[in-house]
Ligand SMILES: Nc1ncnc2c1ncn2[C@@H]1O[C@H](COP(=O)(O)OP(=O)(O)OP(=O)(O)O)[C@@H](O)[C@H]1O
């Protein structure tokens with residue numbers, strides 16, 4: 220391991236479609252170019268997209284892993300992850316959504332602890348719902364990244380989350396305004412900060428919008444592993460986020 224201590228990073232949101240999964244894939248690209256062993260855990264259990272977006276196929280996923288853990292068939296975590304390159308592995312969401320409700324949340328905790336022993340970074344993609352599985356991932360995380368867009372409902376829900384964190388005295392989260400998918404400017408940054416009741420820590424600029432994104436998704440490619448991917452303004456913001464996390 221290149222880091223003294225493994226980090227768990229959870230990417231989440233308070234509304235669907237704010238760019239979480241794309242960000243997870245691009246953050247993994249940045250971690251890989253820093254030669255940090257990274258496992259992406261797709262906790263968007265009902266509709267995970269990570270394995271498919273990276274063109275990774277395998278019969279195993281989080282459900283088969285949990286099932287084997289429960290039935291004492293588990294041997295090696297490598298049997299369940301899929302390899303993208305020398306630095307990025309993926310633990311995929313269940314292929315069959317009908318198996319999701321058989322996953323008991325405590326097993327997610329067990330899986331995250333095991334992955335921490337093997338990787339520098341455990342990078343978790345989630346859905347935007349606050350359920351038992353996501354709460355376990357939040358609790359286990361060194362940092363939680365909230366991706367928000369310039370949208371009133373999104374900002375209102377973020378305000379609620381900020382109040383909850385304040386009540387609980389929790390501050391290991393960052394707010395990232397993603398302007399690369401919702402390019403409308405309903406509010407300026409000052410108004411957004413007032414609406415959500417806290418600082419916006421990072422802004423992914425409009426220029427990170429990629430009209431050829433489907434070519435990346437269909438080709439299983441990662442923008443930030445491309446020649447120019449990290450030098451774009453958006454790539455630089457994602458690099459800053461990673462640098463802040465790994466220097467701690
Ligand atoms: N930089 C970008 N440029 C162009 N399109 C993008 C970019 N980032 C994300 N998108 C597109 O925006 C949509 C939503 O992105 P994504 O799936 O990453 O969001 P999400 O928050 O994971 O969504 P969900 O809540 O459904 O899991 C997708 O169609 C994705 O391809």
Ligand SMILES: [Mg+2]
Pocket residue numbers: 239240241263268344345
């Ligand atoms: Mg997603």
